Amino acid sequence: MMDIRLKKIIEESESIVFFGGAGVSTESGIPDFRSESGLYFARHKYGYSPEEMLSHTFFMNKTELFFDYYRNNMIYLEAKPNQAHIALARLEAQGKLRAIITQNIDGLHTIAGSKIVYELHGSVRRNTCMKCKAKYDIEYIMNFKEMIPRCEKCGGIIKPDVVLYEEALDEGTVKASVNAIGNADTLIVGGTSLVVYPAAGLLNYFKGKEIVLINKSETGYDHRATLVINDGIGTVLGND
Ligand code: ZN
Numbered sequence: 001m002m003d004i005r006l007k008k009i010i011e012e013s014e015s016i017v018f019f020g021g022a023g024v025s026t027e028s029g030i031p032d033f034r035s036e037s038g039l040y041f042a043r044h045k046y047g048y049s050p051e052e053m054l055s056h057t058f059f060m061n062k063t064e065l066f067f068d069y070y071r072n073n074m075i076y077l078e079a080k081p082n083q084a085h086i087a088l089a090r091l092e093a094q095g096k097l098r099a100i101i102t103q104n105i106d107g108l109h110t111i112a113g114s115k116i117v118y119e120l121h122g123s124v125r126r127n128t129c130m131k132c133k134a135k136y137d138i139e140y141i142m143n144f145k146e147m148i149p150r151c152e153k154c155g156g157i158i159k160p161d162v163v164l165y166e167e168a169l170d171e172g173t174v175k176a177s178v179n180a181i182g183n184a185d186t187l188i189v190g191g192t193s194l195v196v197y198p199a200a201g202l203l204n205y206f207k208g209k210e211i212v213l214i215n216k217s218e219t220g221y222d223h224r225a226t227l228v229i230n231d232g233i234g235t236v237l238g239n240d
Helices: 005-013 022-026 036-046 057-059 064-073 084-094 108-112 140-144 170-184 200-202 233-238
Strands: 016-021 097-102 117-119 120-130 158-162 184-189 210-214 226-231
Touching: 005 210, 005 226, 016 170, 016 200, 022 108, 022 120, 022 233, 036 064, 057 064, 084 097, 084 108, 084 233, 097 170, 117 140, 120 140, 170 200, 184 233, 210 233
Parallel strands: 016 097, 016 184, 097 117, 184 210, 210 226
Antiparallel strands: 120 158
16 A cells, blocks of 8 residues: 555645656666765776766766776666656656656656656767767667777767766756746655755755655655655555
8 A cells, every 4th residue: 555645645736746866776676876885896896986987077088998887887778667667657647747857867767658757867778979969779889899889970989868977967957857846736756865966956946835755764855845755666656
């Protein structure tokens, strides 16, 4: 059974926005590179932190090592949508949910059937040639015979449409997210401790009634929420 208080909030809402973080993806078997084990592994194997390797400077200066880390640690093509993704897609189809705003780059919300998804940090499924702007899918990147994927039209390096550290978020995506949050009557925040930029700032645009926080551990925003559930997001949303 879904938490009775959450069920009631969803029933009484007309315009829900979901804001999700890494916890939504970890339940599909995609590890959080910012976790303790993720940090340890990166330092141990590569000698750099994930933040260093996923920075714009690193991409430009150590492109081969970037793609080594990226291809082996950021891409999980076998991962499937979990109960959270599926429940959110269903809420959208029912006309309850207006938008999903995610910090994840795996594209699983779209695969689950969600239509309005704002990917703040981009998606590994979209890739662009830096020279001629030709578009490539993730399979092209992963199947490319050399470590650095190159454009078949012009030979340029193909860069994932993922927002790297030091890079700005896409303005249109941020505007759309601000707009969605500003017009929501209920905001459900899941699988994030709200410390990753720009999560906390975006929440300030919410003017609606109910904030529901679903996270395995406490967050700095618990005091602002009408309902806090400390559990896995898939478990919470999947039980109906
Ligand atoms: Zn090209």
